[in-house]
Amino acid sequence: MGLGQAFHMKFKIFFLLLASLITKASLSQKSDTLYAEMTFIKTSIDTTTIKVSTPATFKYFFQNTGNMSLTIRYVGSLCNCIIPVWSKETIKAGGWGWVECVYDPQGHLGNFSKQVIVYSDARNGSVNLNMKGYTIK
Secondary structure: OOHHHHHHHHHHHHHHHHHHHHHHHHHHHHHHHOOOOEEEOOOEEEEEEEEOOOOEEEEEEEEEOOOOOEOEEEEEEOOOOEEEEEOOOOEOOOOEEEEEEEEOOOOOOEEEEEEEEEEEOOOOOEEEEEEEEEEEO
16 A cells, blocks of 8 residues: 555545544434423422322423423332322423322321432433421321
């Protein structure tokens, strides 16, 4: 292989690598510009005082502040004392959704602090929602 051929071969390889990097960068920029995002009004609610015989309802509202639709996949809790319910429909860009958690304080006197995790296909993936208060007889 002559010196001119070696130069042309290196130039071709350099050009192909550069073209590949430019393509990856432009695809990355496109995927970064299309996203869904959950923006909650509040992620923590304090009920102050509740009676042990009366379940407390915590309702959280969010807006999809992205530019693609989003879906909540699941809302999980480590405590059997919380029953979560959420918007099942797809939330369009700019639209609103909700997550509601019913806490049953039966057998839990005093301070409580509970958490659920909202899993979605939004860019911010999962969001923690907190609820706390004080349970009396």
